[in-house]
Amino acid sequence: MSPAGRRAATPARAKARAGRETRARPRAARESAEARRARAGELLGRLEREYPEAKCALEHADPLELVVATILSAQCTDARVNQVTPALFRRCPTAADYAAIPTPELEALIQSTGFFRNKARSLQGLGQALVERHGGRVPATMDELTALPGVGRKTANVVLGNAFGINEGVVVDTHVGRLAKRLGLTREDDPVKVERDLMPLFPREKWALLAHLLIFHGRAICKAPRPRCADCALADLCPSAEP
């Protein structure tokens, strides 16, 4: 090819190519909605067989503990949160305790989870809002939960699905988003759009479990930097499987 016919490797083109390479292969894009739903069903069955122990990794005994733990889990590992919460839950067994605890004491209790000043503010605001609007109890609707300080749709989905058994949506964290894309179940990056793509593919009663299964698989096999496709039970169903 002559130099004139060769496509120049501009930064924009290189970026576009990089984007294409991280997306699912075209096979997923051409898949019919019906075929995708069937494949999703098979994926779910295999994941359930692979990870029968899959469940919420944040230790909690009630909805208040779970919403607090989920707020603390932002930019932090679940294992780290689980190290911090026993002392916190002993010190603050009720919403009123989060409203009343002195800021320095709360910050010291949660410091190791990172972003502790913001998280402390959220927990204090959460406690106040729960006392003022909900009699100290954690509400069980998406609208009421997402109106609370520090609670977005992801946290609300965690609480609804795991503390109340209400499947209102699918929790999309970094693992779920990455796997949904690699598995060709979405082409989106935005968690809300990923969730919107996932919900019609899986039975509603499985939505909370689905997130746990994908998180377990993401941690064990389909890791962020380098997926272990050779060890993956989903490989024949995955458009991103590497030979």
Ligand code: SF4
């Ligand atoms: S085949 Fe590879 S990319 Fe696909 S889910 Fe398994 S580990 Fe991830």
